[in-house]
Amino acid sequence: MSAHKIWLILSSEFWRRVRSKAFILATLLVPVGFVILAAAPALFGYLAEQTDERVVALVDETDQLADSLAAAGGDRITFESTDAPIDSVRAAVRSGVYDGYLLLPASLLDGEGEATYYSMEGGGLTLRTQIDGMVDRVVQERRLTSAGADASVLSIVRSDVSLSTRKLAEEEGTTADSSLALTAIGYAMAFIIYFAVFIYGQYVMQGVIEEKSNRVVEIVVSSVRPFELLMGKVLGIGAMGLMQMVTWAVLVVGGFSVAGPVLALVMSPEALGVAPDASQQAMTEAAGASIPTIPLDLVAWFVLFFLGGFLLYAALFAAVGSAVEQQQDAQNLLLPVMTPLIVPILFLFFIIESPNATVSVVMSIIPFFSPILMVLRAAITSVPLWEIGLAFGLLFATFVGMIWVAGRIYRVGILSYGKTPGFREIARWVTYD
Amino acid sequence: MAHLEVSNVTKRYGDTVAVDDVSFSAEPGRILGLLGPNGAGKTSTIRMITYITVPDAGGIRYDGETVGPWSQQRMGYLPEERGLYKRLRVKEQLVYLGTLKGLSKAEAADRADHWLGRFDATGWADMKTEELSKGMQQKIQFIATLLHDPSLLIFDEPFSGLDPINADLLRDIILELRREDRTILFASHRMEQVEQLCDDICLMARGDVVLRGPLRDIKEQFGKNTLVLEFDGDDHFVDQLEAEGRVRVNTRSAHRAELTLADGTAARTVLDRALAATDELYRYERTAPPLNEIFVEVVGEDEARRMQEEAATAPAG
Secondary structure (H helix, E strand, C coil): CCHHHHHHHHHHHHHHHHCCHHHHHHHHHHHHHHHHHHHHHHHHHHHHHHHCCEEEEEEECCCCCHHHHHHHHCCCEEEEECCCCHHHHHHHHHCCCCCEEEEECHHHHHCCCCCEEEECCCCCHHHHHHHHHHHHHHHHHHHHHHCCCCHHHHHHHHHHHHHHHHHHHHHHHCCHHHHHHHHHHHHHHHHHHHHHHHHHHHHHHHHHHHHHHCCHHHHHCCCCCHHHHHHHHHHHHHHHHHHHHHHHHHHHHHHHHHHHHHHHHHCCHHHHCCCCCCCHHHHHHHCCCCCCCCCHHHHHHHHHHHHHHHHHHHHHHHHHHHHCCCHHHHHHHHHHHHHHHHHHHHHHHHHHHCCCCHHHHHHHHCCCCHHHHHHHHHHHCCCCHHHHHHHHHHHHHHHHHHHHHHHHHHHHHCCCCCCCCCHHHHHHHHHCC | CCCEEEEEEEEEECCEEEEEEEEEEECCCCEEEEECCCCCCHHHHHHHHCCCCCCCEEEEEECCEECCHHHHCCEEEECCCCCCCCCCEHHHHHHHHHHHCCCCHHHHHHHHHHHHHHCCCHHHCCCEHHHCCHHHHHHHHHHHHHCCCCCEEEEECCCCCCCHHHHHHHHHHHHHHHHCCCEEEEEECCHHHHHHHCCEEEEEECCEEEEEEEHHHHHHHCCCCEEEEEEEECCHHHHHHHHCCCEEEEEEECCEEEEEECCCCCHHHHHHHHHHHEEEEEEEEEECCCHHHHHHHHHCHHHHHHHHHHHHHCCCC
16 A cells, blocks of 8 residues: 555545635635524524513512512513412413513522513513523522521622622533533534534545546556545545634634624623623623633544544445445445434434433444544543543544445445445455455 | 566456456567457456456566556556546646656656647646547547556557547557557457557457467468459349358448358359459459458357447447
8 A cells, every 4th residue: 555645646635625616615604604693693682682671560479579679670671560360460461561470479588489480472581581680689688688687798798799690600610501511512513523424425425426437437546556546535535624624613713703892892791691790701601602612632532533433434435435326326325324323313312411321321432423422422521531542442443444344345346337236246345356 | 668468367256257267468569459349358357457456366467577556657548438537627637647657746747748739739738627528538538548658558449439530649649659669458349440450469258368369370370261352333243152152241332342252162263253243343352351250250150240239339439
């Protein structure tokens, strides 16, 4: 095997794709679309809520909180106490007299039960967060008072309200809050690997089919070994994919670093439910328009498992491509390639729920699933190094085995024309000398 | 320049024996015609010579050594089914294929320029291959075959699909390569092309070599039992001769007939009949049989007919 030949093929495959207009356009436009999609809901949500002044009926069974709430509501939310029966309050909400009604059960002051907000539209996210915060504060204050807290304690609590919410968020953030973010990241990474393997794998298959159906392949394999051609092609398209993803990452991060300040300019902190003096970082995070910091080792595993998964599946896509003369004929043969790629997607939610269950651990170590599932687990839970190492080792070993099998299929397939072969026929190719 | 030796080569695909114990050799400065119908094992044999596949048994040596990646760099191969990367620009394509044959980029670029000039195609260098006409693409394909200055050249049905001008161009190039003492293998099922170009032939049928040797020797071996007549007037004498079993008609038109003498028929008989029947006789020639007839004799009528049908349906070359 000649590394030089593989390199020649790799760079030709890489450059011929990277400089195509379609590639350049996709590489530039996808992140722009992504930033717009991510930032738009936050912006629209904010604009929508800012225009509305809400009137909320208050059914206060504690009889102690109405005044404080009315004060907390300020200009934006008007709480109107009512003693009317629940049914008529509901009717009033339905007929649009009120935007919704807030039910505060008597037990609330004993630390039991929960406040409930009813509305026709479910309420915007921001509105809910605001009401939640207000009720929280008011109930807390009332309970402190009735527990006989000293006036000085009360004033500390009151003056600290905004500060302490921020502190809670940040301290617990390292566990609770960021685990939510990391779940989202893991989920996103799993899907990115799935789509990347799928799409770039298809590129490999298309490339193989094209070379075969326009017959140039026979000239090429009279100059290089079929295996060198296969490796060069897979690596070249892999390099293209990696470059595209790195470009996207850079553009998205860059995009958010521009979008953040822009959002901060047009939005006020209260609208986002954070403290008035919140940092720009806190605001953009609350607006959903920022990327949480991703641990570096997770990034490294992501790249390694993406490459491993791509190489493994690309070898199979190439083998399928070599057996057919046009894309449509590949449907049947693709089944055993697509199935192991889709199975992990079915397990995503199970693993998010219980990342350390035996099933999750086993599934995430199986080579055909690990590129998607191990990266997800690595994001949402602390996976022992041996597990992730084992998964990667197995993935790599499987790749070596599969590229060998694929190479043997490929070498026969690229020169076979006529009827599309079945699985049995293809299995026989592997044994040819 | 070196010699190619194929010895006792066998190749199986599953249960099918594509090539069965085949031996022949090709010499520098000569053109070896590899003849046979589709399915005779020509392409399978060529793929082993070009080291695209390897034999199950037997060996192929070039310049005294078993073929391998090293020999791929010294051979130029023009496959029967031709193709190029459609979206690459012409020169880029040539440079890429040249580097795969072991040329440096600069070398490949220089030679691409040289050959494009030679084919009056310098202006195409920056065009995308798919923008070229079929004939232009053929030229690019020849250049790709010759770019790395190979000492062994293999042409599989090189004239199929060529317009007459390009066919002449290719014929000139092949003859030029022969003068330069390169070893040339020319596979075809079209006898008249082989007859025009080749020094040696190797006739294959059903995976076997059925006849091989220098073309001239083979023709002599089959004797001068063929007559060519050109005439004006009544051609009924040909039908009569055939009906009497004295001759077999190879080809025939209104003013021309090519006949094979049946055993025991004196050539003189045909001349007498022709003189008696026609208004004018322009040509009477006793000659060696055309390759076509030799092939019929060697492989039998059925196989030969099959092959001629294939030749008739193949694109003119």
